[in-house]
Amino acid sequence: MMTETDRSVACITNSMADLRETEEALFGILDYVLRKNCREDFSAEEWEEFILCCQQLDKLEHSMHKVKAIVVSWYQAPG
DSSP states (O other): OOOHHHHHHHHHHHHHHHHHHHHHHHHHHHHHHHHOSSGGGSOHHHHHHHHHHHHHHHHHHHHHHHHHHHHHHHHSOOO
């Protein structure tokens, strides 16, 4: 059975994986932003990839909120 600490560490580890994935997504977004001027400049496939990269940013934000909650709970004064 996993303890609360084990679950917390697993959550943080998963968030670190999300961070690495998001780094790749940011490079993808930057590439598109530098090459495209408007939505019409994207092919359907490029637009889908761009949207997936943006969704990865949202996933990271959610993960960071979870990590913040874990860290705060670890360091709150007892009682």
